Amino acid sequence: MNLKFEEFQKSNLGLKELDNIRIKSFKKFEIQGFPTKKQEHWKYTDLKNIITNNFQNLQIFNGSKNLVYNNKLIIKNFEHNKIILLNGSFIESSFIYEDEKKIIIKSLKSILENKNDFNKIKEYFDDDQNSMLSLNHALTNDGVVLDIENNYSFNKPLVVYNFFDKTAENKIINNKIFISLGDKSNLCMIDFYRCENNIKYFNNTIHNYTIKKNATLKKYNINDSLDNSYNYNSVKIKSYSNSVFENFLLSLGPNLIKNEIHCNLLENYSSCFINGIMLLDGSQHHELKTNVNHKYENCKSSQLIKSVLLDKSNGTYQGKIYVDKKAQKTNGYQLSKALILSENSAFNSKPELEIYADDVKCSHGSTTGNIDENSIFYLMSRGLTKDQANKMIVEGFLNEVIETITDPNVKILISSLFNERINKVNV
Amino acid sequence: MLDIKNLNASIEGKKILKNFNLNIKPGEVHAIMGPNGSGKSTLANVLSGRKGYEIEGTVYYEGKNLLEIPIEERAQKGIFLAFQYPIEIPGVNTNNFLKTSLNTIRKFRGLKELDSLDFLKLVKEKSKKLKIEEKILSRQLNVGFSGGEKKKNEILQMSILEPKLVILDETDSGLDIDALRIVSEGVNSLRDKNRSFLIITHYQRLLNYIKPDFVHVLVNGKIVKTGFSDLAQELEKDGYEGVSIAK
Ligand SMILES: Nc1ncnc2c1ncn2[C@@H]1O[C@H](COP(=O)(O)OP(=O)(O)O)[C@@H](O)[C@H]1O
Ligand SMILES: [Mg+2]
Numbered sequence: 001m002n003l004k005f006e007e008f009q010k011s012n013l014g015l016k017e018l019d020n021i022r023i024k025s026f027k028k029f030e031i032q033g034f035p036t037k038k039q040e041h042w043k044y045t046d047l048k049n050i051i052t053n054n055f056q057n058l059q060i061f062n063g064s065k066n067l068v069y070n071n072k073l074i075i076k077n078f079e080h081n082k083i084i085l086l087n088g089s090f091i092e093s094s095f096i097y098e099d100e101k102k103i104i105i106k107s108l109k110s111i112l113e114n115k116n117d118f119n120k121i122k123e124y125f126d127d128d129q130n131s132m133l134s135l136n137h138a139l140t141n142d143g144v145v146l147d148i149e150n151n152y153s154f155n156k157p158l159v160v161y162n163f164f165d166k167t168a169e170n171k172i173i174n175n176k177i178f179i180s181l182g183d184k185s186n187l188c189m190i191d192f193y194r195c196e197n198n199i200k201y202f203n204n205t206i207h208n209y210t211i212k213k214n215a216t217l218k219k220y221n222i223n224d225s226l227d228n229s230y231n232y233n234s235v236k237i238k239s240y241s242n243s244v245f246e247n248f249l250l251s252l253g254p255n256l257i258k259n260e261i262h263c264n265l266l267e268n269y270s271s272c273f274i275n276g277i278m279l280l281d282g283s284q285h286h287e288l289k290t291n292v293n294h295k296y297e298n299c300k301s302s303q304l305i306k307s308v309l310l311d312k313s314n315g316t317y318q319g320k321i322y323v324d325k326k327a328q329k330t331n332g333y334q335l336s337k338a339l340i341l342s343e344n345s346a347f348n349s350k351p352e353l354e355i356y357a358d359d360v361k362c363s364h365g366s367t368t369g370n371i372d373e374n375s376i377f378y379l380m381s382r383g384l385t386k387d388q389a390n391k392m393i394v395e396g397f398l399n400e401v402i403e404t405i406t407d408p409n410v411k412i413l414i415s416s417l418f419n420e421r422i423n424k425v426n427v
Numbered sequence: 428m429l430d431i432k433n434l435n436a437s438i439e440g441k442k443i444l445k446n447f448n449l450n451i452k453p454g455e456v457h458a459i460m461g462p463n464g465s466g467k468s469t470l471a472n473v474l475s476g477r478k479g480y481e482i483e484g485t486v487y488y489e490g491k492n493l494l495e496i497p498i499e500e501r502a503q504k505g506i507f508l509a510f511q512y513p514i515e516i517p518g519v520n521t522n523n524f525l526k527t528s529l530n531t532i533r534k535f536r537g538l539k540e541l542d543s544l545d546f547l548k549l550v551k552e553k554s555k556k557l558k559i560e561e562k563i564l565s566r567q568l569n570v571g572f573s574g575g576e577k578k579k580n581e582i583l584q585m586s587i588l589e590p591k592l593v594i595l596d597e598t599d600s601g602l603d604i605d606a607l608r609i610v611s612e613g614v615n616s617l618r619d620k621n622r623s624f625l626i627i628t629h630y631q632r633l634l635n636y637i638k639p640d641f642v643h644v645l646v647n648g649k650i651v652k653t654g655f656s657d658l659a660q661e662l663e664k665d666g667y668e669g670v671s672i673a674k
Contacts (some may be wrong), residue, residue: 375480378514381475382528382584383502383535392527396518396567403518 003172005138007062012141014113020365021125026138040421041130044316044348045258045287047232051202054206054230054255055414058202061171067091069163073194078413080190081158087168088140088175095158102152108150108176119176121145124208132232136174136206143175143205150182150212157188157410164195164229165204172202179207181215181243188218188407198228207235211243213267220410221249221276223257224417230256239299240266248405248413249276251286252421255418262291265299265327272301275405277398277418280313280345281425287316290334294327294360303334306401308394309345310427316348319364325356332362339371339397341390341427390427428453428623429474429493429592432482436466436473443469445648447484451592454620458634459627460659461645462667467627468511471596472647474509474625478500488592502528503535505591509581509598511627516568522550524568525584532588553586557613575606582613593617594625599633611636631663 005026013019034048035041038374051058069086081098083090083105089106111117125137144160160177181187211217223231231254237245251257263272278286292301307315321332338347351364370391379389402418405411429451436444443466451457461467466616473480476498486493493501516524529549530540541549554561559579569577578598585593614624614637625638634642635654640659643650646667652658 372514374514375516377477377498378516379524379528380498380503380509381477381508381510382524382588383499383531384528385499385531388527388531392519392524393516396516396520399518 003058003060005060008062008139011062015115015118017122018112022138025125027127028128028134029131029138031132035130035132039130041289041318043312044314044318045256045285047132047258050230050256050278050285054195054200055170055202057170059171061087061168061173061201062087063141064165064167066165066167069161069165070196073161073163073196075159075192075413078409079156081154083154083158083160084143084163085144085161085175086163087165088162088173088205089341090144097156098154099152102149104147104149106145108145108178109141112141124176124178124206127236130375131206131380133206133234136176136204139172139174140176140206141174142178143346145178146182148182148187151184152182153186154188156189157407159190159192161202162191162193162203164199164201164226166197166199168195168201169199170201172204174204174278176204176231176408178209179217180210182214183212184214186216188410190220190222190410192222193226193229195226195229200228200230202230204232205234207233209235209237209245211237211239211245211270212235212313212348213240214242215240216244216246218246218407218410219248219367220405220414221247221251221259222414222417223336224250224252224421226254229254232258234260235262237261237263237272239263239265239267239270239272241269243270244273245271246406247275248414249274249288250418251276251278251288252280252418254284254286256285258287258289260291262293263301264298265292265295265301267296269298270296274301274303274305275401276305277401278305278307278309278315279394279398279421279425280308280315281310282313283311284313286314287318289316289318291320291322292332294321294323294330294332296324296327299327300331301333304401305336306398307325307336307338307347308341308398308427309338309347310425312340312342312344314346316350318348318350318352320352321362321364323353323355323357323360323362327357328359330357330360330362332360334364336366337397338368339394340368341371341394387427391422394427395422428489429625430485430487432485434473434482434486436465436469436480436603438480443648444473449643449650451623451625453623455641456618456624456626456637456639458639458642458656458659459625460629460631460642460662461646462657463629466648467645468596471508471511471594471625471627474594475506488565499531500535507585507588507590507593509578509593509595511596511598511600513569513572513581515570515572517570518549519568521564521566521568521580522547525550525564525587528584529587532638536562536665544600549587554583556616557583557586558609559583572653575602578602579609582610586613586617589617591621592625594627596627597629599628607633607636621669631659634659657665
């Protein structure tokens with residue numbers, strides 16, 4: 001692996017401070033390299049191995065001249081606001097359903113060029129928990145910074161389109177997304193990924209969200225496509241009092257996804273809900289790693305992950321609930337259920353509770369198994385073929401999580417994408 | 428319609444049905460009564476094609492070797508088993524399931540598949556006739572249903588799928604009198620000269636509502652006595668032991 005950092009660095013010279021951060025961060029990355037299974041939190045996803053096996057000559061993506069995206073990839077019959085990213089770079093946005101005065105949107109590129117703006121976000125370049133984050137700090141040159149003012153509720157969902165085109169081929173793309181929701185504001189947002197022609201690339205993204213008092217952020221990750229892509233997403237959330245963070249992950253498409261969600265419940269009565277489904281076949285490898293940190297009293301968190309594994313696929317859910325000694329009256333819940341439909345597939349589940357307060361209600365559970373024979377017999381005794389019966393059971397199993405989606409229009413959208421996918425899968 | 432000869436069935440080396448014989452003609456209603464563990468559910472399972480049994484003997488259904496017909500085809504050819512313990516299947520909508528089932532069966536019979544509208548009309552009509560609340564059909568299949576609701580759901584499925592041979596496995600067990608009435612009205616309304624019933628029960632009670640043509644007593648995997656419907660009353664009085672000794 002030979003990432004040509006100097007070349008990249010020279011063509012991206014800018015604020016001195018940023019230049020230094022890039023150099024320092026890339027050094028950190030070079031010392032550690034891509035994470036391997038020897039590292040904590042990477043036991044089930046040996047990234048170094050995956051990259052070596054799948055990329056002969058991975059190169060740094062250094063912006064593209066192409067600013068034209070394929071309009072056909074926009075979701076139809078679904079009223080929504082848009083942010084469009086092409087190969088990680090900000091292209092355009094439209095908020096036609098909203099009061100645009102309440103919304104400040106800037107490209108990360110413009111912020112990285114302005115000393116004052118950069119100062120406001122530079123603390124986020126310190127996080128060096130793993131080498132992918134360091135790599136991201138070194139190589140990010142674009143993304144989005146979105147600020148929603150106090151007391152503003154979106155009328156329609158916001159879709160963040162993450163498009164990729166052939167210039168991304170064999171490249172590693174690094175970007176960052178910042179979202180800040182003011183007091184009592186509401187946003188429902190979809191991270192939507194599309195790529196034409198099955199291009200192979202690696203996308204390394206860091207999201208930082210701030211959810212202020214009484215605000216609600218609903219976030220949906222739709223990964224139903226991008227079959228040949230490799231993705232690492234690290235999401236960090238700061239939740240203030242009475243705020244709500246809801247995250248649903250539809251994890252169906254890419255070859256590799258490692259999603260990390262670190263949610264920090266910092267003040268009274270904030271809550272975090274992480275639900276998701278994985279339906280994997282071929283040699284897909286998906287991991288969800290969550291870290292829900294209860295740092296204050298009376299906060300609530302809940303996680304429900306259901307997975308179905310076929311062929312040689314590999315799924316992992318590492319869910320951790322951490323309860324600080326201050327965080328009395330915490331309510332924490334997590335459940336993982338997986339169906340393994342092929343003996344060559346595997347599912348790893350590692351639920352973790354780390355509790356330092358004494359007055360808490362926390363529970364976790366995890367089951368992994370096959371489709372129940374009695375259920376198959378029941379359906380077949382009503383005339384369904386074995387395939388139909390299997391499919392119906394798998395669909396039902398996963399549908400239970402889709403049913404938890406609280407935004408009705410998004411639920412319809414996700415259901416239809418899920419149905420499209422499951423009809424292609426050979427269960 | 429159904430001709431069972433010298434049927435032996437074992438599971439995990441344990442013999443359950445022993446030289447079992449039964450012949451059911453079109454339009455006939457047969458009741459099988461027997462104590463717990465006598466092999467009633469095993470018989471129902473073998474007839475509907477459940478895997479896991481070692482089977483000897485012959486079973487002919489409409490002149491064909493039933494034992495060679497795959498499970499789903501038995502259903503498509505008109506065999507319906509109302510389960511003693513209907514299975515809960517989370518996330519599967521009861522209406523969707525039933526529509527898929529009906530349409531596979533209709534397709535097999537060369538009938539036009541029903542679209543959602545026609546299907547819902549049919550369901551409405553049937554559930555109204557059977558006095559079964561339609562509500563249960565929008566819920567997940569049997570999930571969280573009470574015992575009675577599960578059994579009513581089986582009966583509703585039966586009346587929608589219009590099978591030729593109906594096997595009821597202790598559908599009456601655990602039902603209150605109202606539910607029992609619904610079940611038996613469902614059965615009685617389907618009775619006709621071409622449709623046959625095999626009613627498995629533990630108690631004589633159901634047979635007050637559904638009058639069988641024949642009653643068989645199954646003890647320890649064998650039919651020990653066959654008679655007409657008055658045999659059921661006799662059993663109620665004397666118990667199964669009385670019958671086996673009398674034999
Ligand atoms: N899967 C099985 N494995 C072992 N024994 C079984 C199994 N299923 C049923 N049996 C045994 O077979 C006998 C008959 O069972 P069953 O047909 O369910 O009786 P019934 O329905 O008349 O109560 C019982 O002794 C039961 O314990
Ligand atoms: Mg039984």
